[in-house]
Amino acid sequence: MTDVNIALLEAKLDQIAPSSAIERLRRRVVEADDAQLFRMNPYTFAEEEGIAPQQAVEVFLRASMAGLLRPDWALVCRGCGEYAQTLQNLCELGGTFHCAACSMTRTTALDEHVEVGFTVHPEVRSIRFLEPAELPLDDYFFRYTFSPNIVVRGVGESLVDYLRERALVLVRLAPGEEHAVETDVGVGWIVGSPRAMITVAGEPTPDRERRTVEVGFDGTQFLPRPTIVPGPVRLVVRNASDAVQPVLLYHTPIVTYFDYRPFLSGQGLLNTEEFRRHLGTEVVRPGTGIPTRDNTLLFTDLRGSTALYDRVGDALAFELVSAHLEALARVITRHAGVVVKTIGDAVMASFSRPVDAARAALAMAAAIHSSDRAEALILKIGIHRGPCLVVNVRDHVDYFGQTVNIAARVQNAAGGKQICMTAAVFEDLEVKNVFAGLGEVSSEQLSLRGVGEPWRVYRYTTP
Ligand SMILES: [Zn+2]
Structure with missing residues (x-):
């Protein structure tokens, strides 16, 4: 059962000129899974609903003016693919932003880093993504933390699918808690969110003996950053911070480079007449x-x-x-x-x-x-x-x-x-x-x- 305020939805829809695109949006708000109403990419919506991309952008903007949707300005880090920051308004945007996962401050570029996504307004429908701390880990990492608009170059797979398939650790650790997994890793790296770096290099252990690697989260990153040889490993992760921490560690044999699916960038939004006319106070x-x-x-x-x-x-x-x-x-x-x-x-x-x-x-x-x-x-x-x-x-x-x-x-x-x-x-x-x-x-x-x-x-x- 979805939690939709139908009366409010209809009242808000009444403020928007009816069209087939609006009707499609209405159906989605009533019927779709929460994930489909969180940071909607208008270009993906257009493709799924068989309408022109520009029409989808306009409908989303009108729905935002009526208070049916809420636009987010999400800053995606092009180093790791995580959303470093999410803003409600253009005026909150600064000339730089900091990615905790990469521990780097980057210069904001409106066309490259700013993804504008549209989420159903919580008064119209309450979705589980409003409480990230309560999200199942799959949602937390593969829908909330990482951008769904990234494709791993040369692999032809979305980054989130790539991460999901290669995850070694997917756990929420209470302060002081530890978690162990036994696995067999090839040459490459074990990295993830929060920041971690275990290099797997060299000749495999001849005896195939399982070694133990322990890393601890100190509030910003996992340390140490060891180099290990390929082969069986017991990986122990510990939360040494005083807050609950969701952890995703994955093994990648390659350095990943990113390509981007069409998304509405901050620049794209500023170049939209509908935005300048009605939300131009932003x-x-x-x-x-x-x-x-x-x-x-x-x-x-x-x-x-x-x-x-x-x-x-x-x-x-x-x-x-x-x-x-x-x-x-x-x-x-x-x-x-x-x-x-x-x-x-x-x-x-x-x-x-x-x-x-x-x-x-x-x-x-x-x-x-x-x-x-x-x-x-x-x-x-x-x-x-x-x-x-x-x-x-x-x-x-x-x-x-x-x-x-x-x-x-x-x-x-x-x-x-x-x-x-x-x-x-x-x-x-x-x-x-x-x-x-x-x-x-x-x-x-x-x-x-x-x-x-x-x-x-x-x-x-x-x-
Ligand atoms: Zn990053």
Whole structure:
């Protein structure tokens, strides 16, 4: 039996425009196992329910605004795969985070470390994951502690399945308690959570005699960190701390490298119009810059807008320019981007993927230049991608850094009806495919004002 507050669920659903995706979410909240309602990945939901990923993100955000779901910002450590920290709000996010399992402080990157997951609101349905200390160990480690979105490179298996199959110790130890297992280990390492390191190397014991290895948890890690030879072993783990400690130790013959299943990153969320419009009050803490490794920025401007004001007068020019800004905003949203800000007649937009920015640029040109005012408004567009800082400017999410400066300079290099892109954008395979067959894309080395050495810029003139 699940513990669902049906009346509250229905009341919250009434606040959201009905759709088939909402109906699917409703069914899941009523029927699914607790695990399926904990840190839901909207992309996985989309795949399971046969809907578009962007639609799932929007539905989850609307459900969050109605108080049916609760978004979590979970910081995943790319060294060990554990969630180092879970936050309720963007403003709690700092420029660095600490992973206790790796005993390392890492620089937060919004696109790499921040996984946004959605959990059913406890008032609507109480799930067992709200009390991690009470969780069965399988849930605790394989659903709560480690990210389910990681695949072990070269093995093709999810990290949690990999750990589950190779677990040697899976136990909750009271203070002072010890636990022993007898096993036979090959070359590799015995590691786990909390931090532990037993190296298995060298020739196996000739007599196959079982040796005993003892390690103790001191409140942060298991010590010592011995090297043993392969063969039969009696492994004794002791909790020398004064708190109950769940322990997972596993044997791995390889050093694991990670690949990631599609997940909604912090960057992806900030590049979602639905988030900026409705949960945009969630901003970065003033004075904090959160890095994102690879963000695509697009700038537009109008050619000769001063002449336009002269020619048609302020009132009509204002009307034309406003309509053009609205048209551009619609195109940007449709291509999975957001308007960061408008600066006079110019727009700054942000995208998670360069291909979306490229498609948006072409659609902008088509929308503006094909209108009956085609001769009045001529767009100049520039696109660049790279690392930048996400910052708070007057309680709005904004972007800062050299990538932003270069994107603006590249826009300056564009003539009327032109799209200029840096090599980082145009040499992306998906972007190249978008322009394939559209006509000539020329390239040149350009000195961009205030940016040091010349940059390769690709230039396409729209019809
Ligand atoms: Zn770690």
